[in-house]
Amino acid sequence: MREAVRKDNVMIMEAPTLAGRQRQDVQIKVEGVHKRFGTAEDAVTALKDINLEISDGEFVCLLGPSGCGKSTLLNAVAGFSPPTEGRITVEGKDVVAPGPDRGMVFQEYALFPWMTVRQNIAFGLELQKRPLAEIDERTEALMHKLKLQDFRDRFPKDLSGGMRQRVAIARVLALNSPIMLMDEPFGALDALTRRSLQDELLRIWAELKKTIIFVTHSIDESIYLADRIIVMTYRPGTVKADVRVEIERPRDSTRAEFNDLKKYLTSLVMKEQERFAEDEGKLAGLRG
Amino acid sequence: MSKRTLTEKGGRLFRATIIPIIVLVVWQAFSSAHILSPIILPGPLAVIQKWWAYLLPPLPRNPLTESWLSWALSGELPLDAFASFQRVIVGFLIGAGLALPLGLLMGANDKIYRLFNPLIEVLRPIPPIAYIPLAILWFGLGNPPAYFLISIGAFFPMLLNTIAGVRHVDGIYIRAARNLGVNQYQMFVRVILPAATPYILSGARIGMGTAFIVVIVAEMIAVNSGLGFRILEAREYFWSDKIIAGMFTIGFLGLGIDTVMTRINNHLLRWHRGIDA
Numbered sequence: 001m002r003e004a005v006r007k008d009n010v011m012i013m014e015a016p017t018l019a020g021r022q023r024q025d026v027q028i029k030v031e032g033v034h035k036r037f038g039t040a041e042d043a044v045t046a047l048k049d050i051n052l053e054i055s056d057g058e059f060v061c062l063l064g065p066s067g068c069g070k071s072t073l074l075n076a077v078a079g080f081s082p083p084t085e086g087r088i089t090v091e092g093k094d095v096v097a098p099g100p101d102r103g104m105v106f107q108e109y110a111l112f113p114w115m116t117v118r119q120n121i122a123f124g125l126e127l128q129k130r131p132l133a134e135i136d137e138r139t140e141a142l143m144h145k146l147k148l149q150d151f152r153d154r155f156p157k158d159l160s161g162g163m164r165q166r167v168a169i170a171r172v173l174a175l176n177s178p179i180m181l182m183d184e185p186f187g188a189l190d191a192l193t194r195r196s197l198q199d200e201l202l203r204i205w206a207e208l209k210k211t212i213i214f215v216t217h218s219i220d221e222s223i224y225l226a227d228r229i230i231v232m233t234y235r236p237g238t239v240k241a242d243v244r245v246e247i248e249r250p251r252d253s254t255r256a257e258f259n260d261l262k263k264y265l266t267s268l269v270m271k272e273q274e275r276f277a278e279d280e281g282k283l284a285g286l287r288g
Numbered sequence: 289m290s291k292r293t294l295t296e297k298g299g300r301l302f303r304a305t306i307i308p309i310i311v312l313v314v315w316q317a318f319s320s321a322h323i324l325s326p327i328i329l330p331g332p333l334a335v336i337q338k339w340w341a342y343l344l345p346p347l348p349r350n351p352l353t354e355s356w357l358s359w360a361l362s363g364e365l366p367l368d369a370f371a372s373f374q375r376v377i378v379g380f381l382i383g384a385g386l387a388l389p390l391g392l393l394m395g396a397n398d399k400i401y402r403l404f405n406p407l408i409e410v411l412r413p414i415p416p417i418a419y420i421p422l423a424i425l426w427f428g429l430g431n432p433p434a435y436f437l438i439s440i441g442a443f444f445p446m447l448l449n450t451i452a453g454v455r456h457v458d459g460i461y462i463r464a465a466r467n468l469g470v471n472q473y474q475m476f477v478r479v480i481l482p483a484a485t486p487y488i489l490s491g492a493r494i495g496m497g498t499a500f501i502v503v504i505v506a507e508m509i510a511v512n513s514g515l516g517f518r519i520l521e522a523r524e525y526f527w528s529d530k531i532i533a534g535m536f537t538i539g540f541l542g543l544g545i546d547t548v549m550t551r552i553n554n555h556l557l558r559w560h561r562g563i564d565a
Contacts, residue, residue: 080463100469110464114482114559123478124468155559175468 027211028054028077028179033086035072046072047083048236056178059205059212061222061229063265065273069237070215071183077213078104078181090179100124103172107184109164111156117167118143118152124175142170146200162193166200173204182214186221198224202249219265223258224251231265234272235279241268330529339365339533364518368534369541372503372514375431376545379438380499384492386439387446391491394447395454395484396476408447416441416502420509434506441502442495449491453484486560489553496549500542515541 035047046069054060062070075081077088079098088095090102098104103124111120121142125135143149146166156164165185172180186194202225205212216222222229223245231241243265247257312332318324319331326334342365349359361367394401416437423433457480465479507516519534 078467080466098463098466100467102467104464104467106460106464108460110460112461112464112479112482113561114485127469127471127474157559157561171468 025055026053027056027058027091028052028213029087029089030054030073030077031087031089033073033076033083033088035069035076035081036084045236047076048238050086050237050239052230052239052242054211054213057209057211059225059227060214061226062213062215062232063217063219063222063229063269064232064237064240065217065234065269065276067276067279068232068234068272070217070232072237073232074181074183074213074215078102100128100175101177102179102181103175103177105165105168105172105180105182105185107187109156109161109168111164111167111171113156116153116155117148117159120156120167121148121170121174124171138174142173145173145204146170160193161189162197165189165197169201169204173208177210179211179213182212184215184217187216187218194221199250201225217269219262219269220253223247223261223265224253229265231268232272234275240272327526327528330532334529335532335536338527338529339536342530342533365533365537368513368515368518369537371511372507372516372538373541373545375434375438375506375514376496376499376503378431379435379503380442380496382435383439383442383499384446384495387443387491387495388450388488391447391450391488392454392481395451396480401451408444412444412448416498417505420505423506424510429510431511433510434503437506437510438499438502441498445494445498446488446491449487449494450484453487453491454480456487457483486557489556493546493549493553496545497542500545504538 030050030052033047033050034045036043036045038044050073062073064070072081076083077090077095079095079102082096095102112123115123118139122135122139125138140149143152146169148163148166148170151159151163156167159167168185186197189197198221201212204210214222214225226245229241229243229245230239231243232238233240243261245261247255247261251258253259253262316331316333319326319329319334330338343363345359345362346364347362349356354362361370390404394404419437419440420433423436427433427436461479461483462475465475470479503514504516507514508520511517515534515538519531519538522528522530522534
């Protein structure tokens with residue numbers, strides 16, 4: 001299985017700019033990060049004193065209920081919304097803006113609806129003014145890799161949710177970024193499509209050695225995918241637990257070790273979920 | 289083609305034509321009963337006769353100086369229709385052509401928006417027709433005042449829609465594009481502009497509709513040709529059949545222009561959801 005994947009790998013060439021990249025042990029460093037929204041009195045602390053080190057090639061899931069700041073943290077790493085306090089560095093450099101070294105896959109796909117599948121995937125490369133032949137070759141290879149070749153001239157509106165997310169993944173892979181940020185990418189998909197995309201993602205990850213930060217509120221999904229699960233607390237968002245998943249892949253959700261971990265994580269997450277529900281109740285009470 | 293689709297087609301044709309046919313029959317019956325004088329309301333047959341005479345070339349073809357085509361189009365109606373059509377197109381291109389860049393600038397840049405918006409808010413509610421006296425003072429008679437009025441009619445819908453289109457680009461596209469590494473120029477040309485096209489094109493369509501209304505009014509006042517001029521001229525001779533024939537021609541020309549605009553829109557927006565086919 002591994003060998004077949006390797007052969008396939010030949011189609012995707014490392015971009016020249018990244019060829020000489022120094023692989024560092026700690027690739028993403030989050031130090032003392034706080035994030036507050038709003039002003040003075042009614043400010044909400046979304047993130048409080050987050051410290052994380054993520055290694056090159058690690059698959060990390062951020063897990064927690066709504067409002068725990070997992071997406072806020074991801075957006076801070078992406079450079080969309082800088083932290084109020086603290087520092088985020090990628091390969092030693094401060095994150096100041098979004099950039100193609102940290103490709104993002106959004107839950108709502110965020111494909112450009114006026115571009116076909118092919119044009120969406122090629123867009124990032126066109127921005128970098130790569131030679132046309134290279135753009136063509138890489139786009140073709142990615143369409144094959146994600147089984148999109150029969151849909152190349154379709155517009156996103158004519159694709160299913162699963163297909164759209166494949167295009168979004170291909171669009172990010174085209175950038176050849178070492179890091180992939182994924183914000184509940186499979187949250188809107190049905191269970192079967194979700195599973196097949198999870199498998200696909202694991203295959204791609206193993207093959208291309210990406211570092212992945214994956215936001216989810218599904219405990220099963222996080223155990224199925226991650227090397228490491230960061231459980232976050234509900235408001236303010238802090239790191240509640242940092243769990244390494246030592247189960248061998250492919251992981252079987254019916255096995256005892258899977259279930260033990262699931263029980264443990266469920267107890268952690270549900271406590272936060274209760275606090276979230278309490279707050280919701282209070283808000284409803286205020287409104288009512 | 290199966291029998292079934294044939295009957296379906298027949299059914300659709302029947303539903304599309306039944307009301308116009310009833311209206312024509314009742315109208316003809318009413319005028320045949322001689323309740324009203326034909327000067328007040330001529331019957332549809334008289335109108336069609338007049339329309340046909342209006343369409344045909346007035347003189348026999350001179351084979352030495354005329355080609356078949358120019359002869360066939362030398363009737364009063366083709367010449368009028370062409371004159372109106374040409375004014376609409378020129379006026380629309382001037383108005384929309386000025387509105388598009390200004391709208392893009394105002395939509396993209398808040399400072400420019402705040403600078404121009406108060407003036408536009410004041411000018412926008414003035415109907416293009418209200419510019420007629422000034423148009424004639426400034427440009428005299430003839431095509432220039434007509435172009436001026438038509439371009440004002442096309443300008444505001446196009447401007448407002450372009451501004452709205454640029455300002456309402458979904459933030460998710462901006463975020464995705466920044467993540468993929470666009471610079472400011474690429475953001476505008478490859479993301480904001482295409483994302484705004486549904487608004488811009490609907491502005492163009494509304495602008496074209498307004499231009500078409502204004503051309504008829506402008507022709508009644510400033511020029512000696514065109515469909516608007518012709519129906520006003522017909523009134524002076526009490527040619528009611530010609531007035532109505534002219535009105536239907538205006539209707540069909542407007543329908544034709546709108547159909548072409550819709551076709552172009554549908555092609556340019558074939559990526560867009562919820563489009564009417």
